[in-house]
Every structure is written in structure tokens, then in C-alpha cells.
Amino acid sequence: MKNIENTVIGFIGTGVMGSSMAGHLLKAGYPLIVYTRSKEKAESLLEKGAEWAETPKDLAQKANVIITIVGYPHDVEEVYLGENGLIPNGKQDTYLIDMTTSTPSLAERIFQEAEAKGIRAIDAPVSGGDIGAKEARLTIMAGGKEEDFDEVKPILELMGQNIVYQGPAGSGQHTKMCNQIAIASNMIGVSEAIVYAEKAGLNPEQVLKSISAGAAGSWSLSNLAPRMTKGDFEPGFYIKHFIKDMNIALEEAERMGMMTPGLSLAKKMYAELAEKGEENSGTQALYKYWQ
Amino acid sequence: MKNIENTVIGFIGTGVMGSSMAGHLLKAGYPLIVYTRSKEKAESLLEKGAEWAETPKDLAQKANVIITIVGYPHDVEEVYLGENGLIPNGKQDTYLIDMTTSTPSLAERIFQEAEAKGIRAIDAPVSGGDIGAKEARLTIMAGGKEEDFDEVKPILELMGQNIVYQGPAGSGQHTKMCNQIAIASNMIGVSEAIVYAEKAGLNPEQVLKSISAGAAGSWSLSNLAPRMTKGDFEPGFYIKHFIKDMNIALEEAERMGMMTPGLSLAKKMYAELAEKGEENSGTQALYKYWQ
Numbered sequence: 001m002k003n004i005e006n007t008v009i010g011f012i013g014t015g016v017m018g019s020s021m022a023g024h025l026l027k028a029g030y031p032l033i034v035y036t037r038s039k040e041k042a043e044s045l046l047e048k049g050a051e052w053a054e055t056p057k058d059l060a061q062k063a064n065v066i067i068t069i070v071g072y073p074h075d076v077e078e079v080y081l082g083e084n085g086l087i088p089n090g091k092q093d094t095y096l097i098d099m100t101t102s103t104p105s106l107a108e109r110i111f112q113e114a115e116a117k118g119i120r121a122i123d124a125p126v127s128g129g130d131i132g133a134k135e136a137r138l139t140i141m142a143g144g145k146e147e148d149f150d151e152v153k154p155i156l157e158l159m160g161q162n163i164v165y166q167g168p169a170g171s172g173q174h175t176k177m178c179n180q181i182a183i184a185s186n187m188i189g190v191s192e193a194i195v196y197a198e199k200a201g202l203n204p205e206q207v208l209k210s211i212s213a214g215a216a217g218s219w220s221l222s223n224l225a226p227r228m229t230k231g232d233f234e235p236g237f238y239i240k241h242f243i244k245d246m247n248i249a250l251e252e253a254e255r256m257g258m259m260t261p262g263l264s265l266a267k268k269m270y271a272e273l274a275e276k277g278e279e280n281s282g283t284q285a286l287y288k289y290w291q
Numbered sequence: 292m293k294n295i296e297n298t299v300i301g302f303i304g305t306g307v308m309g310s311s312m313a314g315h316l317l318k319a320g321y322p323l324i325v326y327t328r329s330k331e332k333a334e335s336l337l338e339k340g341a342e343w344a345e346t347p348k349d350l351a352q353k354a355n356v357i358i359t360i361v362g363y364p365h366d367v368e369e370v371y372l373g374e375n376g377l378i379p380n381g382k383q384d385t386y387l388i389d390m391t392t393s394t395p396s397l398a399e400r401i402f403q404e405a406e407a408k409g410i411r412a413i414d415a416p417v418s419g420g421d422i423g424a425k426e427a428r429l430t431i432m433a434g435g436k437e438e439d440f441d442e443v444k445p446i447l448e449l450m451g452q453n454i455v456y457q458g459p460a461g462s463g464q465h466t467k468m469c470n471q472i473a474i475a476s477n478m479i480g481v482s483e484a485i486v487y488a489e490k491a492g493l494n495p496e497q498v499l500k501s502i503s504a505g506a507a508g509s510w511s512l513s514n515l516a517p518r519m520t521k522g523d524f525e526p527g528f529y530i531k532h533f534i535k536d537m538n539i540a541l542e543e544a545e546r547m548g549m550m551t552p553g554l555s556l557a558k559k560m561y562a563e564l565a566e567k568g569e570e571n572s573g574t575q576a577l578y579k580y581w582q
Contacts, residue, residue: 162501178488180507182502186509189480192472200547201462211469213430217509219509262483
């Protein structure tokens with residue numbers, strides 16, 4: 001970070017993932033200012049020495065690198081473009097890094113509005129979940145100007161391991177959508193295989209010994225299928241958040257005139273489960289679709 | 292193989308996979324008798340010292356361990372149950388091992404008819420393809436009596452590495468169906484992710500760097516997606532054979548009263564491609580569904 005002098009990091013969104021991520025920055029010695037909707041969620045960071053900001057505006061006036069990881073695209077929109085938001089109140093040459101999984105179109109709009117004010121915006125959504133955030137092993141997929149990405153990369157490296165620049169503004173979000181699209185259909189296949197195994201009278205754990213290491217192998221088959229067979233539906237990744245992501249991907253695909261047979265089917269199946277009260281279960285609860 | 296004295300192995304079906312598999316048995320020093328529909332496909336084995344049989348009946352009268360890997364379930368039916376087949380003409384205590392991917396129901400029927408004649412039948416389909424067969428690294432999923440499986444396991448170990456007993460007759464075939472079911476939906480997700488990446492203006496190879504190692508990761512994403520992006524649709528596994536396998540799984544699932552949303556969708560998409568002339572392409576040609 002040759003060009004960022006006297007770095008002060010602002011961090012917005014200290015949920016389960018954000019808290020871990022901000023904690024790594026604090027531990028690395030950066031001055032940290034935090035804002036989040038419910039102040040109690042920032043308590044542990046404040047105890048460790050972070051400073052509190054009353055609004056994004058307040059934070060924008062003090063920090064020159066600002067990281068956000070909030071809930072939904074409308075939260076991103078408010079934090080970045082709202083009256084008390086980061087862009088209307090940001091200083092020139094500030095780096096804004098949105099790590100929320102949000103829409104590529106919004107990322108492009110934020111980039112453009114930021115650029116008009118001399119602010120540098122990067123979209124950098126992550127995968128790897130709570131554990132990846134905790135262990136600083138997140139995958140980070142970045143879009144924006146490559147020189148801006150290079151500049152903040154040392155900060156991203158405090159939170160993740162597989163950090164790849166993917167192209168202009170929105171490319172990080174688009175890459176995250178590719179990730180979610182690949183997962184969506186695979187979750188159907190993994191669930192269907194386990195249900196078939198059980199209906200056929202097989203021992204699904206024994207079946208996994210045969211099929212996990214070969215051409216059917218996947219992260220989901222190795223990590224989520226065993227939870228299905230044990231009846232463990234605790235959230236690693238919430239169904240409600242997965243539905244949010246699938247909706248973004250579906251909208252973008254529609255905008256690009258692209259068919260999405262697998263994604264549309266997965267979205268329909270998960271939406272049915274959510275209606276039946278499974279929205280706070282982990283994505284492996286797709287198994288229950290067959291019950 | 293304590294109980295198999297003076298083992299003579301019969302091998303039926305010397306296609307690309309069968310030839311490699313039979314070759315390993317010959318190399319291990321077993322006397323080998325081969326039969327296959329087109330004799331020229333057995334030439335290389337005959338040159339290496341295998342003996343030729345004119346019919347399955349002829350072979351059944353000489354061998355006491357018989358391995359089959361033929362094309363379709365109707366081929367299996369003919370080889371095992373036809374007039375010149377293995378069961379009507381087999382000797383008591385012969386071990387019959389069908390390594391074709393075939394129907395679980397047929398495997399059960401073969402087991403019963405064999406048992407009535409004092410013959411021991413095992414269903415043991417494989418995954419791992421041409422390369423797995425060549426390198427003796429096949430995954431072998433076995434059904435039948437466990438004591439029979441234990442007896443022939445040393446022979447199976449000459450052809451494969453991950454060899455798991457799955458349960459009574461048909462369980463090997465059912466396990467192979469679980470494998471194909473998991474692959475079917477995942478192929479949709481992998482193709483859809485690559486098509487989305489391209490439509491979004493991303494570099495798909497760069498996207499794979501971000502998504503292959505995380506929660507979207509799978510054998511198909513690592514091995515087949517790069518072929519899609521390079522336009523390489525050469526068959527590792529033929530679409531026509533995958534359709535055969537999916538049809539078996541669909542029939543079995545229907546028989547068990549099980550919904551198969553993912554498998555049904557994959558079958559429909561692959562069937563459309565086959566109709567367009569892609570039946571001899573590799574399964575990664577699912578990518579062309581979007582063209």
C-alpha cells in the first residue's frame with residue numbers, strides 16, 4: 001500500500017463474518033473505526049480498541065479505506081448512496097471495498113458514482129463462510145480498477161487466501177454468482193443421491209465412501225451430505241441467504257438473456273422449503289424437500 | 292481367495308475398459324479365457340496369451356471366476372440368462388462378477404437365478420473411466436453376498452483401488468446410480484456457471500481460480516469446466532452412455548416412488564443434445580445446450 005498514507009480503516013457490518021474479518025485488521029495493528037446497525041454487535045471489537053462511528057457519514061470522514069459487509073443489496077445501497085452514506089460524504093481517494101454478496105449492477109453503479117467524486121470503489125465478495133472468516137481463509141473475488149485492487153490487496157490478505165482480481169466493476173459480484181450457480185444445481189444432485197441411497201436400502205455413509213473421491217465428488221458431497229445423513233440441518237450457510245443470492249443471479253441472467261434451468265429449479269425448491277419454515281436452516285436441508 | 296482352487300478367469304466384454312481390466316489379470320498370472328462380440332477387439336489379449344471362447348457357454352464351462360463388462364442391460368441379460376448364457380451353462384460354485392453399469396433389478400434377478408443353481412453372483416460396477424481402467428485405479432461398488440465379495444476381492448484389487456462392499460445383490464448398481472445422480476445435476480451447475488461467466492464478460496479460466504477450491508468445487512468443475520472453456524468436447528464419458536445410466540436411475544427411482552427433479556432435468560437436457568447429434572460427445576458438451 002505504497003499510496004495509502006496513514007491508513008485508517010473503517011468497517012461497516014459486524015455480523016458473524018464481519019466481526020472476525022475486522023478482528024484480523026485490528027490485530028494487524030490498523031486503527032479501526034466501526035459502524036453497524038445494532039451497536040451491541042460491535043461490542044467485542046470496541047473492547048479490543050476499535051472506535052465507534054454513529055453513522056456511515058461519520059465513519060467516511062475519518063477513514064481512508066472502508067470495508068463493508070452487510071445483509072442485502074438494499075442495505076448496500078443505503079450505506080453507499082443514502083443521505084448519510086459513504087459516497088455523498090466520502091473524501092477523495094478513499095478506497096471503498098464492498099464484501100457483501102450483492103448485485104453486479106449495483107456494484108457498477110457504485111463504482112461510477114464513486115468515480116465521479118474521485119473515490120475508488122471495489123466489489124470484493126467472499127466465499128468460505130463463518131469458518132473462512134474466522135481463520136482468515138476466505139476466497140475473495142474482486143472487481144474494479146486493477147490498480148485500486150493492487151493497492152488494497154495487502155489488507156484483503158489479512159482476511160483471505162485465494163484473492164483473485166476478476167475484472168472491471170461488478171466482476172467480483174459476477175464471479176460470486178458463478179460460484180452460487182455451480183453450488184445450486186450441485187445441491188440438488190447431492191440431496192437426490194442421498195435420498196436415492198436411503199430409498200434403495202443402502203447405507204448412505206458407505207455409499208459416500210464409494211462416490212466421494214471420484215467423478216461425483218464435490219465439496220458439498222464431502223461436507224454437506226454427511227450432515228444430511230446425520231439429520232444435522234444447522235446453518236453453515238442459511239437457506240434465506242442462499243435464496244437472496246440465487247435471486248440476484250436469476251435477475252442478472254435474465255438481464256443477459258440467459259436460460260437458467262438448474263438455477264431456476266434450485267431456487268424453486270429452496271423457496272418451497274423456506275415457505276415451509278426452513279429459511280433459517282442450512283442449505284443441506286434441501287434433503288428435506290423429499291420428505 | 293482361499294476357496295477358489297485353480298482359478299481360471301473368464302472375461303466377457305473386451306471394449307476399451309474391459310481390455311485394460313483383463314490385461315491386468317493376465318499380467319498378474321491368471322489363466323484367462325475371453326469372449327466378446329467382435330473377436331478383433333480381443334486380439335491384443337489373445338496375443339498376450341489369453342484363450343478364445345466361441346460363446347459365453349463355452350467360456351462358462353472352463354472358467355470358475357467370470358467377469359463381464361458389456362454395453363447395455365439387455366446385453367447383460369443375454370450374456371447371463373440367454374440360451375448360451377452363463378447361468379444356464381455355468382458350473383456350481385462359479386463366481387460371476389458383472390461390472391457393467393446395469394439395472395439393480397436385473398442384478399437381483401441374476402443373483403436369484405444363479406443362487407438356484409449354486410452359482411455365486413456379484414454386481415460390481417465401476418467408475419473411473421478409461422484412465423481408471425488403464426491405471427488399475429477404478430472405484431468398484433459391489434453388491435451380493437459379503438462372503439462371495441471377500442473371496443473375489445483380491446481379483447478386484449488388480450483392477451481398482453477404492454473397492455467397497457455395499458450390501459445385498461443390486462447394491463453395487465444402486466451405488467453407481469447414486470454416483471450418476473450426483474454427477475447429473477452438478478453438470479448442469481458447472482455448465483451454467485461457465486456460460487454465465489462468459490455472458491457476464493468474465494474470463495472463465497480466471498473465474499475457475501476463484502471458485503474451484505471452495506464450496507462450489509467439484510471433480511467436474513476442476514476437470515470438465517476447463518474443457519468447456521477450451522471447446523474440447525472429446526468424450527471422456529459419452530453422452531449416450533450417460534443417458535443410458537440416467538434412464539436406469541430414473542426407472543429405479545420411479546419404481547421406488549421417488550421424485551427426481553434434478554435427474555429428470557439433466558436427462559431432458561442431455562436427450563435434447565443427443566437428438567442434435569451430440570450423443571458421441573463427452574458429457575462436458577452439456578455446455579452446448581446454451582448455444
